[in-house]
Amino acid sequence: xxxxxxxxxxxxxxxxxxxxxxxxxxxxxxxxxxxxxxxxxxxxxxxxxxxxxxxxxxxxxxxxxxxxxxxxxxxxxxxxxxxxxxxxxxxxxxxxxxxxxxxxxxxxxxxxxxxxxxxxxxxxxxxxxxxxxxxxxxxxxxxxxxxxxxxxxxxxxxxxxxxxxxxxxxxxxxxxxxxxxxxxxxxxxxxxxxxxxxxxxxxxxxxxxxxxxxxxxxxxxxxxxxxxxxxxxxxxxxxxxxxxxxxxxxxxxxxxxxxxxxxxxxxxxxxxxxxxxxxxxxxxxxxxxxxxxxxxxxxxxxxxxxxxxxxxxxxxxxxxxxxxxxxxxxxxxxxxxxxxxxxxxxxxxxxxxxxxxxxxxxxxxxxxxxxxxxxxxxxxxxxxxxxxxxxxxxxxxxxxxxxxxxxxxxxxxxxxxxxxxxxxxxxxxxxxxxxxxxxxxxxxxxxxxxxxxxxxxxxxxxxxxxxxxxxxxxxxxxxxxxxxxxxxxxxxxxxxxxxxxxxxxxxxxxxxxxxxxxxxxxxxxxxxxxxxxxxxxxxxxxxxxxxxxxxxxxxxxxxxxxxxxxxxxxxxxxxxxxxxxxxxxxxxxxxxxxxxxxxxxxxxxxxxxxxxxxxxxxxxxxxxxxxxxxxxxxxxxxxxxxxxxxxxxxxxxxxxxxxxxxxxxxxxxxxxxxxxxxxxxxxxxxxxxxxxxxxxxxxxxxxxxxxxxxxxxxxxxxxxxxxxxxxxxxxxxxxxxxxxxxxxxxxxxxxx
Amino acid sequence: xxxxxxxxxxxxxxxxxxxxxxxxxxxxxxxxxxxxxxxxxxxxxxxxxxxxxxxxxxxxxxxxxxxxxxxxxxxxxxxxxxxxxxxxxxxxxxxxxxxxxxxxxxxxxxxxxxxxxxxxxxxxxxxxxxxxxxxxxxxxxxxxxxxxxxxxxxxxxxxxxx
Numbered sequence: 001x002x003x004x005x006x007x008x009x010x011x012x013x014x015x016x017x018x019x020x021x022x023x024x025x026x027x028x029x030x031x032x033x034x035x036x037x038x039x040x041x042x043x044x045x046x047x048x049x050x051x052x053x054x055x056x057x058x059x060x061x062x063x064x065x066x067x068x069x070x071x072x073x074x075x076x077x078x079x080x081x082x083x084x085x086x087x088x089x090x091x092x093x094x095x096x097x098x099x100x101x102x103x104x105x106x107x108x109x110x111x112x113x114x115x116x117x118x119x120x121x122x123x124x125x126x127x128x129x130x131x132x133x134x135x136x137x138x139x140x141x142x143x144x145x146x147x148x149x150x151x152x153x154x155x156x157x158x159x160x161x162x163x164x165x166x167x168x169x170x171x172x173x174x175x176x177x178x179x180x181x182x183x184x185x186x187x188x189x190x191x192x193x194x195x196x197x198x199x200x201x202x203x204x205x206x207x208x209x210x211x212x213x214x215x216x217x218x219x220x221x222x223x224x225x226x227x228x229x230x231x232x233x234x235x236x237x238x239x240x241x242x243x244x245x246x247x248x249x250x251x252x253x254x255x256x257x258x259x260x261x262x263x264x265x266x267x268x269x270x271x272x273x274x275x276x277x278x279x280x281x282x283x284x285x286x287x288x289x290x291x292x293x294x295x296x297x298x299x300x301x302x303x304x305x306x307x308x309x310x311x312x313x314x315x316x317x318x319x320x321x322x323x324x325x326x327x328x329x330x331x332x333x334x335x336x337x338x339x340x341x342x343x344x345x346x347x348x349x350x351x352x353x354x355x356x357x358x359x360x361x362x363x364x365x366x367x368x369x370x371x372x373x374x375x376x377x378x379x380x381x382x383x384x385x386x387x388x389x390x391x392x393x394x395x396x397x398x399x400x401x402x403x404x405x406x407x408x409x410x411x412x413x414x415x416x417x418x419x420x421x422x423x424x425x426x427x428x429x430x431x432x433x434x435x436x437x438x439x440x441x442x443x444x445x446x447x448x449x450x451x452x453x454x455x456x457x458x459x460x461x462x463x464x465x466x467x468x469x470x471x472x473x474x475x476x477x478x479x480x481x482x483x484x485x486x487x488x489x490x491x492x493x494x495x496x497x498x499x500x501x502x503x504x505x506x507x508x509x510x511x512x513x514x515x516x517x518x519x520x521x522x523x524x525x526x527x528x529x530x531x532x533x534x535x536x537x538x539x540x541x542x543x544x545x546x547x548x549x550x551x552x553x554x555x556x557x558x559x560x561x562x563x564x565x566x567x568x569x570x571x572x573x574x575x576x577x578x579x580x581x582x583x584x585x586x587x588x589x590x591x592x593x594x595x596x597x598x599x600x601x602x603x604x605x606x607x608x609x610x611x612x613x614x615x616x617x618x619x620x621x622x623x624x625x626x627x628x629x630x631x632x633x634x635x636x637x638x639x640x641x642x643x644x645x646x647x648x649x650x651x652x653x654x655x656x657x658x659x660x661x662x663x664x665x666x667x668x669x670x671x672x673x674x675x676x677x678x679x680x681x682x683x684x685x686x687x688x689x690x691x692x693x694x695x696x697x698x699x700x701x702x703x704x705x706x707x708x709x710x711x712x713x714x715x716x717x718x719x720x721x722x723x724x725x726x727x728x729x730x731x732x733x734x735x736x737x738x739x740x741x742x743x744x745x746x747x748x749x750x751x752x
Numbered sequence: 753x754x755x756x757x758x759x760x761x762x763x764x765x766x767x768x769x770x771x772x773x774x775x776x777x778x779x780x781x782x783x784x785x786x787x788x789x790x791x792x793x794x795x796x797x798x799x800x801x802x803x804x805x806x807x808x809x810x811x812x813x814x815x816x817x818x819x820x821x822x823x824x825x826x827x828x829x830x831x832x833x834x835x836x837x838x839x840x841x842x843x844x845x846x847x848x849x850x851x852x853x854x855x856x857x858x859x860x861x862x863x864x865x866x867x868x869x870x871x872x873x874x875x876x877x878x879x880x881x882x883x884x885x886x887x888x889x890x891x892x893x894x895x896x897x898x899x900x901x902x903x904x905x906x907x908x909x910x911x912x913x914x
Contacts, residue, residue: 042862043863088770280873351913358873
């Protein structure tokens with residue numbers, strides 16, 4: 001076969017290209033190359049696996065013979081053995097020998113998987129052309145990354161969601177300021193007004209010292225005092241009004257930001273939560289949004305006000321005495337340079353403090369909702385100690401930050417004070433000598449303006465501090481806001497669902513370290529009731545998690561009625577699935593609202609009917625508050641079986657096309673199990689149903705059983721056929737029957 | 753159900769393959785093709801080594817590698833060394849933080865490596881003993897054995913992220 005160009009995952013180093021070219025025989029062509037990153041001795045360095053139609057060759061810098069070639073026809077099987085932080089391509093040859101031919105980190109594990117499967121398939125006589133198509137498709141998918149940040153793109157040519165949204169923080173925050181812009185402009189105007197008025201008192205004081213007091217002019221004194229009173233009243237009245245308006249706008253800004261973060265958090269894929277603690281997410285929604293709000297107000301108000309105040313004061317000072325003005329500017333460069341250094345030093349501290357605080361919050365979110373477990377294991381002391389140690393860590397880091405953030409302002413104040421001293425020393429001398437036409441009143445007024453001028457200087461120096469704090473918070477908030485949503489490229493595509501499910505060549509791993517599912521191929525016809533069995537951790541729940549699209553980063557396809565589930569509107573698709581878990585989650589709400597969660601507009605009688613079908617109505621009716629019974633957090637107040645029946649009622653009300661029961665009766669007693677089983681049987685009639693079960697007795701209605709073992713489907717047939725096969729299912733049934741008999745005889749013994 | 757623990761007095765090991773050993777109990781029983789794996793790869797690397805067969809079934813647990821005979825200890829350690837690749841970062845040479853992706857160029861005991869860290873909050877874990885565990889965007893693991901012993905330039909870069 002001929003190909004236009006060699007497929008590679010990155011540029012092949014010249015030394016490897018040359019080495020491969022030496023081995024290539026006339027008429028032979030390299031089809032693809034996997035450039036690796038480890039030698040067989042586990043040293044970083046470039047290695048490579050090159051594959052042609054007849055052979056594969058491996059370049060390894062740690063070997064004396066750098067390139068080794070192998071014929072596909074000699075290979076019995078080729079597999080990737082995943083280890084910890086690295087993997088090997090292990091080949092078993094037909095002559096019985098075996099060899100680890102290629103070693104690499106997880107960065108190229110998927111490509112190595114693909115290469116192994118290509119080699120194995122070619123050696124078993126499969127068509128090279130169609131195998132090459134699979135290879136080309138894998139390369140296209142994997143090489144489809146953003147050139148800037150390296151993240152995988154949704155499809156070739158798609159814009160990178162990550163880079164697209166990475167603009168300047170201020171630009172992003174502007175979106176939240178925009179709706180409040182009118183009020184903020186009014187506040188700004190009021191601020192400028194009060195600032196302008198604030199410039200008058202020093203001038204009046206100067207007049208008082210130079211003219212009114214020496215001339216003993218009582219009438220002028222009264223006017224100036226009244227004038228000062230007027231400016232103070234004006235300043236404080238307007239200040240109060242502005243404060244109120246600003247607070248209102250600020251609250252609205254933080255509300256909208258908080259809502260956005262929360263909304264986004266709801267739509268993030270589960271893999272985000274696999275890696276991020278809920279405590280840190282709560283911290284971002286509750287704490288960081290407030291920090292950002294404060295910063296936004298500071299930027300939109302104080303910066304402008306302080307800027308104009310500074311400019312206004314400088315003009316007045318220059319008019320009063322330009323020489324003294326230049327003197328008073330001496331500390332400014334020191335403050336500015338200091339602020340820059342400070343900003344650089346403080347940011348890592350703020351980040352660290354944030355992380356420590358997130359740790360404290362995660363202990364809270366872990367332990368307070370689990371207070372029952374803590375108490376039942378008498379773990380109060382341990383919990384308190386753990387909380388204390390996290391708190392201590394936070395304290396240590398915060399004190400580190402405090403050292404810098406408190407020392408710096410004092411250094412600034414010291415320079416500022418020195419500036420004032422300089423004015424006193426030089427200006428006072430001029431007043432005494434009568435040089436420069438400086439009067440005592442003018443000096444007093446100048447000093448007042450000078451101290452006012454250091455206000456804006458201080459402000460801009462500290463602005464960096466609050467900017468760094470906001471930057472640290474913004475990173476966390478935008479970590480959520482900029483994160484990729486659950487992929488839903490098929491919005492609006494809502495085909496009717498009959499219930500045929502197909503898993504085709506499905507491979508999945510949560511974090512590349514271990515394959516959780518491999519080569520899963522199953523077809524389930526509409527209306528079939530399929531039991532999924534297997535030991536704990538075999539991959540049963542992962543299978544349904546993928547069907548429900550909780551994770552989308554799998555290889556292969558999942559089709560429903562012939563349509564790839566990724567091409568169906570995500571919300572619509574999930575609304576077509578009834579999902580009943582082992583430990584059903586209840587919300588802190590009424591029983592009624594908990595049942596109607598999936599269909600809030602359901603008619604009352606529909607809800608009652610659903611409860612009836614789920615065998616829940618009777619126990620609900622027995623509650624003093626009936627359907628209005630308020631449930632505690634996570635359903636406190638109901639037994640496990642009662643919660644389970646409410647969750648079945650939820651599924652009944654949804655009237656789904658597909659049903660999934662994930663160990664629905666695992667945590668209840670036999671009597672309750674019968675009630676639940678009855679409810680389930682009513683619900684499943686005519687619907688495609690997947691039932692994951694440990695207790696095989698719950699699968700009595702299943703017309704097919706799938707046995708999952710170590711991520712692979714090892715048996716798939718009717719229960720009768722599997723019993724005849726005497727394989728894994730048969731063994732499971734035997735073990736459970738024995739266990740049940742043992743339990744029964746023990747019961748009888750006790751009874752006698 | 754109780755686990756079957758072994759030590760130097762009850763078992764010896766011989767190398768079978770890159771990551772496989774044969775276990776011979778002093779009672780004479782022999783179990784072949786076992787893969788040693790750490791039960792505590794992060795917190796206790798020399799203790800509690802489980803021995804699994806190709807089906808993932810555990811045959812024994814070595815309580816403490818140090819109690820084994822020198823030959824057996826060497827065999828087990830060699831297998832573990834092959835299985836676990838957690839390069840030790842000795843210096844942080846370069847750090848960039850652009851487009852929301854943190855990139856480190858590090859000197860490790862296995863050579864120089866450039867790694868990309870998706871989320872500094874969840875992928876860089878600082879432990880109380882001075883160790884720092886790092887996970888890159890490909891789920892490879894790295895370890896800084898004691899960050900306090902790193903050179904000044906590395907620390908300066910590291911402090912931006914921990």
